[in-house]
Amino acid sequence: MARRRTERGDFSPLRVYSDPFQHAAIAAAVVAPLTRGTSRRVVVTAVAASVVIDLDHVIAARSARPRATTGLDQRPRSHSLLVAAIAGAAVAVRAGPAHGWATFAALGSHLLHDAGDTAAATPILWPFRPARQIGRRRQVAGTLLLTTGSIAAGYAAARARARAAACADCAL
Numbered sequence: 001m002a003r004r005r006t007e008r009g010d011f012s013p014l015r016v017y018s019d020p021f022q023h024a025a026i027a028a029a030v031v032a033p034l035t036r037g038t039s040r041r042v043v044v045t046a047v048a049a050s051v052v053i054d055l056d057h058v059i060a061a062r063s064a065r066p067r068a069t070t071g072l073d074q075r076p077r078s079h080s081l082l083v084a085a086i087a088g089a090a091v092a093v094r095a096g097p098a099h100g101w102a103t104f105a106a107l108g109s110h111l112l113h114d115a116g117d118t119a120a121a122t123p124i125l126w127p128f129r130p131a132r133q134i135g136r137r138r139q140v141a142g143t144l145l146l147t148t149g150s151i152a153a154g155y156a157a158a159r160a161r162a163r164a165a166a167c168a169d170c171a172l
């Protein structure tokens with residue numbers, strides 16, 4: 001599996017500036033099936049989570065300059081499924097399970113997209129496994145898995161909503 005082909009300090013303006021849009025588009029697509037049974041605002045939550053996570057590069061590089069943020073040997077540890085799960089749980093407590101799932105799925109799709117390229121290694125399974133890249137095929141498989149989770153959650157939410165509406169009718 002290709003490791004890091006891009007040398008430290010390599011800088012592709014096209015990649016750097018299109019990256020947030022790619023992450024946002026993928027996160028929106030992954031979470032879209034969830035809107036079947038919940039509010040469309042879950043897509044806003046997903047897009048925000050998928051873009052905000054890259055602020056950790058700025059913190060790790062102690063600079064907002066693209067050359068510094070993309071020149072790290074390894075992506076920051078906040079680029080891990082553990083952190084995605086904690087963030088998802090925290091959002092679920094505050095804003096409900098749909099937004100919690102949207103946060104986790106968006107961060108998961110972001111990690112998979114990062115781990116699918118040939119740039120700096122991604123600590124996706126930190127602290128259990130060392131940082132590594134997984135390739136585009138596994139990225140697609142993982143992203144489809146997250147989308148399947150959104151389809152299932154959207155279906156369950158739609159059924160729960162229908163049941164609640166039916167019960168409201170029969171209680172009268």
Ligand SMILES: [Zn+2]
Binds near residue numbers: 054
């Ligand atoms: Zn990233």
